[in-house]
Amino acid sequence: MNTLAFDTCFGACSAAATWYTPDGVAGAYRFERLLRGHAELLTPMIGEVMAEAPFDYGDIARIVVTTGPGTFTGQRVGIAAARALALATGARIGTLSSLAVMAYTAAYDIPADVAGKVLAVAVDARRDEIYFQCFAGPGWTALGAPALLAPSDAARMLDGRAAVAVGSGAELLVAAAQDLGIAASARLPDLEPDVRHVPDAAVAAGTERPRPLYLRPPDAKPQDGASLARVSTGVS
Known part of the structure; x- marks a missing residue:
């Protein structure tokens, strides 16, 4: 194809x-x-x-x-x-x-490190949150949908399984996992x-209208009461 x-x-x-x-x-x-x-x-x-x-x-x-x-x-x-x-x-x-593309990229870059472990992709989303998704080998099947979570909540989703975390939020996830007694290591922070x-x-089945996966509402919001008053010209 x-x-x-x-x-x-x-x-x-x-x-x-x-x-x-x-x-x-x-x-x-x-x-x-x-x-x-x-x-x-x-x-x-x-x-x-x-x-x-x-x-x-x-x-x-x-x-x-x-x-x-x-x-x-x-x-x-x-x-x-x-x-x-x-x-x-x-x-x-x-x-x-x-996050799936990042998982496949990591599996290619560090195959020995991720073999037999959960591959957790964690991207720093600011505000003490990470974009998070887990994958399991050998085909790196997603274990859940992408999510926006606090590192501690993401760590609990590892269910105690040994994991390799990759991405800019990997250190945040690993620190939270270690607090819960979960064996995890961080790799590829610049992934x-x-x-x-x-x-x-x-690749998911074909679609005609893909939509963005917004996990957080936009920062920019309309200002209440900021609209200009309509001016009357007196002309009908």
Whole structure:
């Protein structure tokens, strides 16, 4: 299956065009860390991987996009691009969580460390909370949906199982787990999602309208009583 995948949820932007060959799956990949500018980088990055792929946009069978959690802007950038490309190409859209992509990336980077343990992805969400999702090998199946939790609540969800925590919130999770007597270690604090490591079977079934996975309401809220009074001109 000809697939185009990309992620813009956190502090990186990644894209992958993959296709089948007689020897297995081949692909073209890009990955770049950045704090902002995902919208400006994503389109050129997609163009680069598609230039290396042996198929055109009209031959894409599936577009894969992460729906979150992540930054509000990052989530919207990726999903908007997926919807636009699907409309232009007729391809179906597949989705997965950004935390799942991080789990697959960690399993690729440190396979010996995570073997036989729960792989807990923890991203610092500020306000003493983390974005959290657990996975179990060998296929790194999700043990629950992504959640926004206090580190102590996330640690309890480990159910006493030995775990390796990865991501910018890993130290917070490990400290909370150790307070509960749970064996856990922190690795890869700078981990970001990289779609090159996503197994084909991990992608959720196709959908026409993926939606961002907002686990926290937006910080910006309308100000009560701040609207301007309507001015009467006396003209009917």
